C-alpha cells in the first residue's frame with residue numbers, strides 16, 4: 084500500500100503555496116493561457132479515471148503495483164493530472180487547466196521524485212495540431228525565454244499524434260512536457276463532436292531550469308533560506324546554494340529472481356531513507372540461470388547537515404532487511 088513518506092505529502096499542495104517557486108511558475112502559465120484552472124482536485128482517483136478512461140490498455144506497465152501507488156484495489160494516487168480529463172469534459176468544460184501533485188514509483192536521482200507536480204491543459208478546438216504547437220512554443224518562450232527546446236515524436240494512448248518537448252539542461256535533453264491531439268475515441272465515448280489538444284507539463288523540471296535548482300528535493304524544504312529566495316521578483320532568480328554537505332556512498336548487491344522490479348526497490352529506499360537519498364544507480368548486473376546479481380550504488384546526502392557514517396550504515400542495514408523481507412531477494 085502507500086508508505087507514510089508518500090501519504091504525508093497528500094494535502095501539502097506546493098502549487099498552492101504563495102511565493103513557492105512551483106506556485107509562481109503555475110501562475111505564470113495561467114497568465115499565458117487565461118483559462119480556468121482546477122488546482123484543488125483530490126489526488127486519490129479511481130483506476131478507471133487514471134487509466135481506463137484514457138484508453139490505457141489493461142496490461143500497460145504503468146498500471147503495475149511496481150509503478151503506481153494503489154490505495155486499494157480500485158483506487159490509486161493519480162500518476163498524472165490527465166486522470167481528470169474525461170470527468171471534466173463530461174461535466175461540460177471545453178477548455179481548462181488543471182494543476183496538482185502526482186505520484187509515481189520512479190528512478191531516484193536529481194530530476195526524479197516520487198511526488199511531483201503537473202500542470203495540464205486541454206482545449207476542444209478546430210485545427211488542433213496548429214493551435215497546440217503555436218501554444219506550446221509560445222508558452223515555452225514566455226516562461227523560459229531563450230532556453231533551447233525541441234519537439235520529438237512520442238506516444239501516449241490518449242493522444243494521437245503525440246509529442247514531447249525537451250529542454251537542453253546541463254548538456255542533456257530533459258523531458259518537460261507531453262502533449263498531443265486528443266484520441267478520437269475519448270471524444271466519441273463522450274459524444275463530443277470535434278477535435279482538441281491536451282498537454283501535461285512537469286513543473287519541477289521547468290523551475291529547475293529557470294532558477295538553476297540542482298536537486299528536485301529542494302522544493303520540499305521548509306527552510307526559509309530556500310523559500311525566501313523566490314518571494315519577491317522571482318522571475319529572474321538564480322538559486323544560490325546555501326549549504327552543501329558531503330555525500331556518503333554505499334553499495335548493495337543481491338541476487339534477484341525474474342519477478343524483481345527495480346522501481347519497487349527504489350520506492351523501498353525512499354520509504355526507509357526519505358530525503359537523505361540523493362541518487363541510486365544500478366552499477367553492475369550479472370546473470371546466472373534464472374537468477375541475476377544486481378549491484379546498486381546509493382548516494383546519501385542531507386540538505387541541512389553532515390551525515391555520519393554510523394547513521395548511514397544503520398539506514399543501509401534497514402534497507403537490506405526490508406528488501407530481504409519484501410522483495411524476494413538474496414543478499415550476496
Ligand code: FA5
Nearest residue numbers: 163165189195196199258259260261262281282283285
Ligand atoms: C504524462 O504524464 C502525460 N499525462 C502528459 C500528457 C498530457 C500527454 C496530456 C498528452 C496529453 P509523462 O509521463 O511524460 O506524461 O510526464 C509529463 C512530464 O512530467 C514529463 O515531461 C516530466 O517533465 C514530468 N515528470 C515525469 N516523471 C517525473 C518525476 N518522477 N519527477 C519529476 N517530474 C517528472
Ligand code: MG
Nearest residue numbers: 247258260261
Ligand atoms: Mg514521458
